[in-house]
Amino acid sequence: MSIEAVQVSPRQMTWLRRRRALLRVWRELRHDRSGFTGLLLLVFFGVVAAAAPLIADRSELLAAAGRNNPDLAAPSAKFLLGTDDIGRSVLSQLVWGSRVSLFIGLLATVVAVVIGSTVGLISGYVKGRVGSLLLAIDDFFLVVPFLPLAIVLAVILGRSPVTLALVIGFTSWAGSARLVRAQVLSLSERGYVERARALGANSRHVILRHVLPGVAPLIIANATLIVPGAILTESTLSFLGFGDRLSPSWGKLLDGAQSSGSITLNAWWYYLPPGICIITVVLAFTLFGRALERIFDPRLAGR
Amino acid sequence: MTYFSQFAVGGQMSKNLHKVLITAVIGLATLAVGTSTNVSAEGELSFSVGITQDIDSLNVTVGYLVIDYEIWNLTLPTLTSKAASDFSILPSMAESWTSSEDGLTWTYKLRSDMKWSDGEPMTADDVVYTITRSVTDGWWNHTTVTGNLTATAPDAQTLVVTSSVPDPKLPILDVYIVPKHIYEKISAEELPNYLADDNVSGGPFQIVERKEGEFIRLVRNPNWFGKKPAIDQLIFRTYETAEAQYNALKAGDLDAIDDVPGKIFTAVAAGDVPNIIGIAGNQGSFSELAMNSSCPTGIGDGHVALKDPNVRRAINWAIDRQLLVDKVLNGFGKPAVGISASANPAFDYQVAADDTYSYKPEKANSLLDEAGWKDSNGDGVRDKDGVELRLRYFDRSIGGAADTTPFITGFLKDVGIATDVKTFDEDSLASIQSKSEFDLYTWGWSPYADPDNMLSDFITAAVPTDPAVGGYNDGNWCNAEYDALYAKQHVELDPVKRAALIQEMHKIFVNDGPYAVLYKYDNLQAFRSDRWQNFVRQPAEVGPVMFTQTSSGYLDLEPVSGGSGRGGGTNTVIIAVVAIVVIGGGLTLVRGRRKKSADDRA
Numbered sequence: 085m086s087i088e089a090v091q092v093s094p095r096q097m098t099w100l101r102r103r104r105a106l107l108r109v110w111r112e113l114r115h116d117r118s119g120f121t122g123l124l125l126l127v128f129f130g131v132v133a134a135a136a137p138l139i140a141d142r143s144e145l146l147a148a149a150g151r152n153n154p155d156l157a158a159p160s161a162k163f164l165l166g167t168d169d170i171g172r173s174v175l176s177q178l179v180w181g182s183r184v185s186l187f188i189g190l191l192a193t194v195v196a197v198v199i200g201s202t203v204g205l206i207s208g209y210v211k212g213r214v215g216s217l218l219l220a221i222d223d224f225f226l227v228v229p230f231l232p233l234a235i236v237l238a239v240i241l242g243r244s245p246v247t248l249a250l251v252i253g254f255t256s257w258a259g260s261a262r263l264v265r266a267q268v269l270s271l272s273e274r275g276y277v278e279r280a281r282a283l284g285a286n287s288r289h290v291i292l293r294h295v296l297p298g299v300a301p302l303i304i305a306n307a308t309l310i311v312p313g314a315i316l317t318e319s320t321l322s323f324l325g326f327g328d329r330l331s332p333s334w335g336k337l338l339d340g341a342q343s344s345g346s347i348t349l350n351a352w353w354y355y356l357p358p359g360i361c362i363i364t365v366v367l368a369f370t371l372f373g374r375a376l377e378r379i380f381d382p383r384l385a386g387r
Numbered sequence: 388m389t390y391f392s393q394f395a396v397g398g399q400m401s402k403n404l405h406k407v408l409i410t411a412v413i414g415l416a417t418l419a420v421g422t423s424t425n426v427s428a429e430g431e432l433s434f435s436v437g438i439t440q441d442i443d444s445l446n447v448t449v450g451y452l453v454i455d456y457e458i459w460n461l462t463l464p465t466l467t468s469k470a471a472s473d474f475s476i477l478p479s480m481a482e483s484w485t486s487s488e489d490g491l492t493w494t495y496k497l498r499s500d501m502k503w504s505d506g507e508p509m510t511a512d513d514v515v516y517t518i519t520r521s522v523t524d525g526w527w528n529h530t531t532v533t534g535n536l537t538a539t540a541p542d543a544q545t546l547v548v549t550s551s552v553p554d555p556k557l558p559i560l561d562v563y564i565v566p567k568h569i570y571e572k573i574s575a576e577e578l579p580n581y582l583a584d585d586n587v588s589g590g591p592f593q594i595v596e597r598k599e600g601e602f603i604r605l606v607r608n609p610n611w612f613g614k615k616p617a618i619d620q621l622i623f624r625t626y627e628t629a630e631a632q633y634n635a636l637k638a639g640d641l642d643a644i645d646d647v648p649g650k651i652f653t654a655v656a657a658g659d660v661p662n663i664i665g666i667a668g669n670q671g672s673f674s675e676l677a678m679n680s681s682c683p684t685g686i687g688d689g690h691v692a693l694k695d696p697n698v699r700r701a702i703n704w705a706i707d708r709q710l711l712v713d714k715v716l717n718g719f720g721k722p723a724v725g726i727s728a729s730a731n732p733a734f735d736y737q738v739a740a741d742d743t744y745s746y747k748p749e750k751a752n753s754l755l756d757e758a759g760w761k762d763s764n765g766d767g768v769r770d771k772d773g774v775e776l777r778l779r780y781f782d783r784s785i786g787g788a789a790d791t792t793p794f795i796t797g798f799l800k801d802v803g804i805a806t807d808v809k810t811f812d813e814d815s816l817a818s819i820q821s822k823s824e825f826d827l828y829t830w831g832w833s834p835y836a837d838p839d840n841m842l843s844d845f846i847t848a849a850v851p852t853d854p855a856v857g858g859y860n861d862g863n864w865c866n867a868e869y870d871a872l873y874a875k876q877h878v879e880l881d882p883v884k885r886a887a888l889i890q891e892m893h894k895i896f897v898n899d900g901p902y903a904v905l906y907k908y909d910n911l912q913a914f915r916s917d918r919w920q921n922f923v924r925q926p927a928e929v930g931p932v933m934f935t936q937t938s939s940g941y942l943d944l945e946p947v948s949g950g951s952g953r954g955g956g957t958n959t960v961i962i963a964v965v966a967i968v969v970i971g972g973g974l975t976l977v978r979g980r981r982k983k984s985a986d987d988r989a
Binding site for chain 2: 146147148150151155156169170171239242243325329330342343344345346347348349
């Protein structure tokens, strides 16, 4: 056994450090009761979404699937959550809807985080014209009333789940850009960044190698807090009739319940389940995100 | 001009933006309107109608919404009227009429006691003025009737109308007569912007107050020469959702509503709701799937497959119309394969119930096979010469036909036709139609009493050839035989022969045409039966009471003596408000908190 084999390469060292950090996060999360509850709920919804084909056949989502079923039938052994206004099982749509809602929520978050972090990083680090231009764009998106903008974009770009996710992501990045920028401003004054610059590192290198790792925890925590907003936005858009008519999201279920008059008809099995799901997932992401924030930024502990 | 004429065209943007305000509106509906009953302080009888559509324009040369027509029915006179039962001619301004030998000239004797609501005399001059000016200025609500007419008034009570061609529509003159003493002050350039807010009426009611987006209030016109209505005051209140207005009716804040949600109407029609009577009325309104048939004289980019009548037939065979009626209309309508040419069902395609376009997917499959569209690569979508049978499907964002989309795309998929669905508001769809840049799209029509107008939409001359001008032929379809028959019925004075010609046209249209007609749908209306009685339907037995071709439904209404009764029913509204507030609040909360943490850090 040669001596090199025991020696740890810098790369391995980095991974070791990262693993240790992850373990620390996990430990703290386990002791954070609300954060852990949020995580468990998320795992539950993740499993349901992944296992959708096992729970309900996709063909049950077809409009004609309710052909021989009663419309707006109360929950029974055959339909655990009753039927909707055209005789389809509410449960099947709820289960498959979790896929659409979570997919849109997550994809929109990725879009928002990518745009937000990029704008935040650059506008925070690069001074001068570029920085202030990006800041101005950011300010614009902060003050533009967000729902009308999302509606206009959804109408123009179309209504598939992917375009909806893009629209939501595109309209909700401004806040995280601000957040990232603030952190970058403080980081770029730190000694190690100055040293890197003194050693001749260009902006690109400094941003990617030294600043980005510093703001990464913040971005991750912030992302988990964007997801619930994105899911609510998707539900809102679908509820207002701007969603994708052909894929079953929770917001679309609410829209169907509302437009078919099921509230007046007391068909609670149609509108309560999607409502509860939306609130639970949003709550779960928020609890989880808050916990991550506390862990990554000890200054917040106790607040 | 039926394209928009009786149709609920609203523009989805504004409609849905308004929906954002549901909370406020439902709240206000339950709080603010809570005090109105049908007897006002002065002991006058008031009749409040809930509507889900706001007035587009009160100007008869501009407006095109159903509610606009309803206000004109109530405030503008017509030369002749139509019987509620069967649309046959009745005296109105004209007491009697005679025809010349050749049938081209009609002489009307007018009543002598007519006055506009401002006291000005109403004479044959007003009719002559309306006919002449509508032709010169091209008023689009008038010209399909008046385009071939000239008129003179030898004296105040005599009107002579001459047609340049034999005109089967006469002696009925189905246009609103405008007050000459008001309109002659307005130039042709100013007219499109005229708001018609001087409220001069020649009908049974006159407008006294209007708040845009909220209500319009009319009172009885004391100078009206016809049957005196029992109602003293008539109010149309605009609601954002059909459900909200239903709850207002249930709570007793309204006396009648148009557009009851189907599932709720089922309960009402079953008699489960005390004091409320539901009337499902049909006046020919139908929905269809239009297929771009790519008429050679037209423009556009329709899919090559739809040029083949056999592919269009296959699509017709693939659709389960009964399922659509059961699930989308909740049974309030009936399957149809031909258009309704008229509000009068006598002009419908008379065909034995089951011999045309029943639900036979196997027939659709064999037609498509024969036409050469086969699934050569096993991907579930038919193709031919390297072209996939994948059709652009343009869907309407609101209106009953919108709910048919998930069904129809499923039916088409079952026979190997793929669809790419895109949803548009009505205005966008109309502009797409004027370019004929679509494969399939859903739309609906409500015809007039006379079939000529509806039939004229499918002649070759109506095919759009210039996007700026457009054309009503929304299937981009042409058929020389149909054109010839249309021209024939247009000047056929014998009603029996004309009806036979129209049946011929139906046959060609159903067999070769650009439509998969889906169904005829009912207007779902509900009334407070504890306050009102004598609901007269138009046409008899099958039609609705309000929003018909005349104002007779309102004139015949009678109050129930000793009627009272205010129901509950606001609980569900409160639940809805709470639900919406919770969701909205959740959104605000999350956004608010995110903002806060950003501030903390900055």
